[in-house]
Amino acid sequence: MIALLLALGSSVAYGCADFLGGLGARRAHVLRTVMIAAPASLVVELLLWPFLGASFGAGALGWGVASGFASAAAFALLYRTLALGPMNVLSPVTALVSAVLPVGVGLTQGEHLAVAGLVGLPLALVAVVLVSAGHGAGAARPSRTALLLALGAGAAIALQLIFLHQAPSGSGVAPLLVGRAVSSAVTLTAAGLMHRRLGPERPAYAMSAAAGMLDSVANLLFLLAARSGDLAVVAVITALYPAGTVLLARRVLAERIHPGQLVGLGTAAVAVSLLALT
Numbered sequence: 001m002i003a004l005l006l007a008l009g010s011s012v013a014y015g016c017a018d019f020l021g022g023l024g025a026r027r028a029h030v031l032r033t034v035m036i037a038a039p040a041s042l043v044v045e046l047l048l049w050p051f052l053g054a055s056f057g058a059g060a061l062g063w064g065v066a067s068g069f070a071s072a073a074a075f076a077l078l079y080r081t082l083a084l085g086p087m088n089v090l091s092p093v094t095a096l097v098s099a100v101l102p103v104g105v106g107l108t109q110g111e112h113l114a115v116a117g118l119v120g121l122p123l124a125l126v127a128v129v130l131v132s133a134g135h136g137a138g139a140a141r142p143s144r145t146a147l148l149l150a151l152g153a154g155a156a157i158a159l160q161l162i163f164l165h166q167a168p169s170g171s172g173v174a175p176l177l178v179g180r181a182v183s184s185a186v187t188l189t190a191a192g193l194m195h196r197r198l199g200p201e202r203p204a205y206a207m208s209a210a211a212g213m214l215d216s217v218a219n220l221l222f223l224l225a226a227r228s229g230d231l232a233v234v235a236v237i238t239a240l241y242p243a244g245t246v247l248l249a250r251r252v253l254a255e256r257i258h259p260g261q262l263v264g265l266g267t268a269a270v271a272v273s274l275l276a277l278t
Contacts, residue, residue, distance in 0.1 A: 035203070175223070
């Protein structure tokens with residue numbers, strides 16, 4: 001039950017971070033937004049270090065570095081995917097892949113689910129697709145390149161979660177610190193190499209920093225959830241993060257929640273209830 005609550009918290013934090021990051025990216029080039037968000041995220045993890053501890057053993061360093069590269073790749077592939085569109089087709093693909101791969105890894109590592117979990121898990125995957133899809137999903141066909149990029153973005157997100165899960169349970173926040181340092185270095189290097197293409201627009205500093213902080217909290221909650229529960233369950237609940245983005249868009253931007261998304265939110269509630277019984 002603790003793992004379930006932590007995973008739900010991670011999902012909410014990811015959804016809020018994506019919402020703020022998306023708004024920030026509307027005002028300036030996405031790399032300008034990430035240049036603020038990544039260091040802000042690292043600062044949060046450094047502040048948590050004295051309270052949660054960190055052991056920089058070989059396992060924590062290795063898996064942390066791997067998660068950092070996966071995180072940087074996820075940012076690049078995800079935003080490139082959404083730039084090509086259509087978002088209402090590609091977003092569900094990305095979210096679904098990011099959920100399915102960790103579920104497969106968890107089950108192959110010997111995790112077992114009760115009957116309620118066997119029903120709740122596929123329901124949660126369906127909810128991920130329904131909540132992610134906007135109005136008119138399926139009306140436009142993505143190009144082969146866009147679809148491959150969406151699959152790659154989902155795989156990169158999934159790998160980040162899997163690598164964090166593989167880090168030693170006694171390493172504290174060390175994998176997060178190492179991973180965020182690596183992804184920040186990669187992002188800042190890319191921004192430096194592309195500085196002439198970033199445009200003159202100034203980033204939304206507060207919004208971008210808030211997105212980075214929330215992303216850091218989401219990573220921490222996922223790590224704690226994965227250490228106290230099954231990866232298969234934790235990953236699929238975390239992948240429900242589009243629900244938070246949809247609800248925030250409704251509240252803040254007055255965007256309409258479409259009938260399919262309402263069905264997805266209801267399906268997610270049922271799935272989480274079933275998974276809580278496992």
